[in-house]
Amino acid sequence: MALIEEFEEEGIWLFRYRSLLPIIILVIGTFLILRSELYPGVFFLRDTPFEIYYEMFCLFISLIGLGIRIYTVGHTPKNTSGRNTKEQIAETLNTSGIYSIVRHPLYLGNFFMWFGLAMLTGNVWFILVFCLVYWLYYERIMFAEEQFLRRKFGEQYLNWAKKVPAFIPKYSKFFKSDLTFSWKKVLKQEKNGLAAIFLLFCVFDIAGELIEKDTHFNYFLIAGTILTLLMYVVLKYIKKRTQILNESGR
Secondary structure (H helix, E strand, O other), X not given: OOXXXXXXXXXXXXXXXXXXXXXXXXXXXXXXXXXXXXXXXXXXXOOOOXXXXXXXXXXXXXXXXXXXXXXXXXXXXXXXXXXXXXXXXOOOOOOOEHHXXXXXXXXXXXXXXXXXXHHHOOOHHHHHHHXXXXXXXXXXXXXXXXXXXXXXXXXXXHHHHHHOOOOOOOHHHOEOOOOOXXXXXXXXXXXXXXXXXXXXXXXXXXXXXXXXXXXXXXXXXXXXXXXXXHHHHHHHHHHHHOOOOOOOOO
16 A cells, blocks of 8 residues: 555544544643642642643643634534544635634644643653644645645645645635634534533642642632533533534534
């Protein structure tokens, strides 16, 4: 099998099981975070007044990633930029808005969401390995997606790909999206992202304090987790029981 077919085949498989990488990162990251709580010396900011500021900075990085996803999803039409895992879906080629500066904005958003959690470990080697593994993992997925788009849209895709970088945005190329922003689509499709971020940061914070037999919890994270989980439950109910979040063409 030629490398081009092999890369595409690997990318298709990884696309279907792309939820595995966050689980692996989460397991290893949890171990490293708890280890740094047990042995504060492995992370120079642990048990210092600056620890909470670092924790909030990591949260901010993750929220930037979520913001990228929200902006992307909110400006896309139906049957593009979805959470499908069985096969590639693209009824139209997105080329405006954020897609005018980067070809894979959702994976860019995912990177920052998980990079914030990776930073929370305070382990430089883990952060570097995460960046490398993420790139190798998603490089194959992006390759498979682009092969699909190339076959489906042909010259239109090639002309767009020549001008727009794959992963590092080129802001000078930006032009406004063809579609208005849809909060309904965002709330329907990205409702779990905010709750997941706050929940993970909150769990790590509480676990760390309990290990140290302390009670200096981050109440901002606790309140944020409660509010975002309530919002998730409400939106889940609305999506399942009503048509409020449905929007034609989105």
